[in-house]
Amino acid sequence: xxxxxxxxxxxxxxxxxxxxxxxxxxxxxxxxxxxxxxxxxxxxxxxxxxxxxxxxxxxxxxxxxxxxxxxxxxxxxxxxxxxxxxxxxxxxxxxxxxxxxxxxxxxxxxxxxxxxxxxxxxxxxxxxxxxxxxxxxxxxxxxxxxxxxxxxxxxxxxxxxxxxxxxxxxxxxxxxxxxxxxxxxxxxxxxxxxxxxxxxxxxxxxxxxxxxxxxxxxxxxxxxxxxxxxxxxxxxxxxxxxxxxxxxx
Ligand code: BGC
Numbered sequence: 551x552x553x554x555x556x557x558x559x560x561x562x563x564x565x566x567x568x569x570x571x572x573x574x575x576x577x578x579x580x581x582x583x584x585x586x587x588x589x590x591x592x593x594x595x596x597x598x599x600x601x602x603x604x605x606x607x608x609x610x611x612x613x614x615x616x617x618x619x620x621x622x623x624x625x626x627x628x629x630x631x632x633x634x635x636x637x638x639x640x641x642x643x644x645x646x647x648x649x650x651x652x653x654x655x656x657x658x659x660x661x662x663x664x665x666x667x668x669x670x671x672x673x674x675x676x677x678x679x680x681x682x683x684x685x686x687x688x689x690x691x692x693x694x695x696x697x698x699x700x701x702x703x704x705x706x707x708x709x710x711x712x713x714x715x716x717x718x719x720x721x722x723x724x725x726x727x728x729x730x731x732x733x734x735x736x737x738x739x740x741x742x743x744x745x746x747x748x749x750x751x752x753x754x755x756x757x758x759x760x761x762x763x764x765x766x767x768x769x770x771x772x773x774x775x776x777x778x779x780x781x782x783x784x785x786x787x788x789x790x791x792x793x794x795x796x797x798x799x
Contacts, residue, residue: 553577554793555607555650557598557614558657558785561585561630561685564594566601567783569613569790574668576783578605589631591638595647602648612652613793615660615785616640617686619700623654629705629714630686653793657785658682659699661755661778662690663795664788666697669753669779676750679703679743680778682785683756687714687739691747703743713739719758729761733768740773751776755784 556576557566564585568578581604586593602612619626623641628634644652655663662680665671671678675694682688687704690697704714715721717736727735740752754762755778762777769775778784 552794553610554790555602555605555610555612556660556786556788556790557601557612558660558789559585559594559598559614559616560657560785561589561617564597564601565786566605567786568605568607569787571791571794574664574780574787574791576786580783580786581605590634591632591643594631595644598644599648602650608649610650611793611797612644612648612650613660613789613791614644614652614654615657615789615792616654617657617688619702620654620656620659621700626700627702627705651793651797653789653797655789655792655796656688656690656700657789658688658755659690659697660788660792661688661780661784662692662697662753662788663791664780664784665753665755665778666692666695667791668787669784670776671695671751671753674751677747678751678753679747679749680753680755681740681743683717683719683736683754683758685718685720687718688756706742708739708742713742719756722758729764730768733765736765737769737773740775741770744773750774753778755781757782 567576689703759777
């Protein structure tokens with residue numbers, strides 16, 4: 551059985567679990583720690599290391615989803631975390647701190663990989679988009695099952711800001727939106743993305759994908775929107791999968 555520790559780092563919580571890649575599921579409890587308020591590298595790496603220790607995982611493989619553009623094992627954006635992450639050698643520093651081999655991928659790309667292999671996107675051809683609705687909006691774009699990484703649809707210009715200012719879960723909470731209001735706002739963002747990419751399917755992930763029956767009635771009928779089958783665990787499962795998929799043996 552192939553077991554990899556999956557870690558999903560968000561701007562609010564840092565979650566982990568041991569993933570069985572055959573089943574595409576967690577085979578341990580899920581541990582969730584608070585992401586430190588400073589959101590700076592030193593503090594966040596300490597919490598990631600605490601997770602590795604909690605699972606007694608030193609020396610063993612770790613796949614990690616992280617809420618920034620990830621290219622060449624470094625971070626290249628910082629929408630909801632401290633700016634000092636930009637240019638940061640994330641893979642190297644976590645390997646040094648936690649003493650394990652690590653693969654790092656954008657958090658939404660990780661969730662997308664999990665849904666394409668074990669969930670709603672299984673065997674789905676054409677263009678598939680997954681959006682995660684949490685502190686921000688994350689995105690993953692697949693063309694015939696192949697990931698186009700780091701798409702950042704949450705940063706698309708929208709009204710006087712970017713899409714994640716209007717339809718993330720944190721926007722819903724901050725503006726005290728009813729489900730109807732939220733459904734309508736999200737519908738505008740979905741229509742915008744649908745107009746650009748004409749996807750076959752849009753999958754919604756993140757904590758509030760569980761509540762989709764509260765707001766899906768406000769979506770245009772032409773949009774083909776489904777909740778992620780792995781719900782909020784997709785990020786952890788996909789991070790572990792990314793380690794296997796992209797780490798050279
Ligand atoms: C970040 C993305 C991330 C998303 C979800 C956005 O603010 O720019 O990189 O995937 O939040 O965490």
